[in-house]
Amino acid sequence: xxxxxxxxxxxxxxxxxxxxxxxxxxxxxxxxxxxxxxxxxxxxxxxxxxxxxxxxxxxxxxxxxxxxxxxxxxxxxxxxxxxxxxxxxxxxxxxxxxxxxxxxxxxxxxxxxxxxxxxxxxxxxxxxxxxxxxxxxxxxxxxxxxxxxxxxxxxxxxxxxxxxxxxxxxxxxxxxxxxxxxxxxxxxxxxxxxxxxxxxxxxxxxxxxxxxxxxxxxxxxxxxxxxxxxxxxxxxxxx
Amino acid sequence: xxxxxxxxxxxxxxxxxxxxxxxxxxxxxxxxxxxxxxxxxxxxxxxxxxxxxxxxxxxxxxxxxxxxxxxxxxxxxxxxxxxxxxxxxxxxxxxxxxxxxxxxxxxxxxxxxxxxxxxxxxxxxxxxxxxxxxxxxxxxxxxxxxxxxxxxxxxxxxxxxxxxxxxxxxxxxxxxxxxxxxxxxxxxxxxxxxxxxxxxxxxxxxxxxx
Numbered sequence: 001x002x003x004x005x006x007x008x009x010x011x012x013x014x015x016x017x018x019x020x021x022x023x024x025x026x027x028x029x030x031x032x033x034x035x036x037x038x039x040x041x042x043x044x045x046x047x048x049x050x051x052x053x054x055x056x057x058x059x060x061x062x063x064x065x066x067x068x069x070x071x072x073x074x075x076x077x078x079x080x081x082x083x084x085x086x087x088x089x090x091x092x093x094x095x096x097x098x099x100x101x102x103x104x105x106x107x108x109x110x111x112x113x114x115x116x117x118x119x120x121x122x123x124x125x126x127x128x129x130x131x132x133x134x135x136x137x138x139x140x141x142x143x144x145x146x147x148x149x150x151x152x153x154x155x156x157x158x159x160x161x162x163x164x165x166x167x168x169x170x171x172x173x174x175x176x177x178x179x180x181x182x183x184x185x186x187x188x189x190x191x192x193x194x195x196x197x198x199x200x201x202x203x204x205x206x207x208x209x210x211x212x213x214x215x216x217x218x219x220x221x222x223x224x225x226x227x228x229x230x231x232x233x234x235x236x237x238x239x
Numbered sequence: 240x241x242x243x244x245x246x247x248x249x250x251x252x253x254x255x256x257x258x259x260x261x262x263x264x265x266x267x268x269x270x271x272x273x274x275x276x277x278x279x280x281x282x283x284x285x286x287x288x289x290x291x292x293x294x295x296x297x298x299x300x301x302x303x304x305x306x307x308x309x310x311x312x313x314x315x316x317x318x319x320x321x322x323x324x325x326x327x328x329x330x331x332x333x334x335x336x337x338x339x340x341x342x343x344x345x346x347x348x349x350x351x352x353x354x355x356x357x358x359x360x361x362x363x364x365x366x367x368x369x370x371x372x373x374x375x376x377x378x379x380x381x382x383x384x385x386x387x388x389x390x391x392x393x394x395x396x397x398x399x400x401x402x403x404x405x406x407x408x409x410x411x412x413x414x415x416x417x418x419x420x421x422x423x424x425x426x427x428x429x430x431x432x433x434x435x436x437x438x439x440x441x442x443x444x445x446x447x448x449x
Contacts (some may be wrong), residue, residue, distance in 0.1 A: 063436045064435060065375060065431075066245075124425070124428045124431060124432065125393075125406065125428060125431060125432035125435055126432075127378070127382075127387040127391055127432075127435055127436045128378055128381060128382065128390075129378075132446065141432075144265050152378065179404075179424055179425065180424050180425035180428070181424065181425025181427060181428055182425070194261075223381075224382075224435060226428075226431065226432070226435060232265055
């Protein structure tokens, strides 16, 4: 009897993420964005971000050619105010400490806690770095987490950014060289404190976070990287 | 094996030897921003360095004439390993020793000046392992300490030696008497990458090389 109950409970309890994913995916729609202008769906905080057309489809380019060390995006104050209102000054101070790392915040995603985030990207270049990533758990004080692919190291890595300090957390289980000018996908899955990272559908990263995530999300890059992003999609878990 | 003179023909051309080629096609615009940025970076008159003895040894080993302005990097060179000269040998040994020690004081621009850094770039191309280390050190150090254009050319060399395609189109080879680039990864964006590295468009640079 006990065995039968155990088996039946296993049958109705599939993998945690499969259970958790129940809500409709929320894609960040770039189709109405103005080409050759800053995106309005992603608010640039650091770096130069611009909407480009790739084979008739709008994508967001982070253009490291315009990157200058320690310089946040020109519209930082306005964009920070747009997402954090009166709390934006602390955010600005912290973001300036991370001005090595271009970020753009998804304007219409209020808070991501559990579920999946995916984005397609293609690396174009960068003399010092070739990075593309997903930023999540962005707090009003500017702290955040990022899972990113680095084309000069061929790896997927989780980083934390706390109080003006970047810290390495965990590297993916294997290096995966990717060619420039080809499209790939990074995906993260979060359930409570459990984080999984995927590159092109391959599960490369597992980590137990210190606390559940709750915050804004967006695009992440590094120094002079040039990368294009498309199909940023948030799929919240069922509450 | 090719001579250092052939490998760095592009640099010589930059000093004015390419007038005939320039008449046949449009050479790089030396009034453009990339050229000004390189000139600024390469000018030792505007920057200090901390180890003059090391700098002097590097410059002597590489045969750099500090009485002349350091040539700009046009970002095209003949693919192949330059021959190490007798004067290189002692310096190669010293650089290999530095490369072997993680965290060692690498000859960056703040240490040996622009001429010293160019000498490291030059000498390291005689040694496959050393140029990998030099490339990593240059990329880690950032644009203040390493000239992005030199980094780009070195990365192309290292990639080709690893069996990968180049990404800046800087490595050329002769086919039937014509210079053509080795295969380029994502050739559609090659000039965007060259622009980011402070190099002229590939077509213009090829014009100079020819």
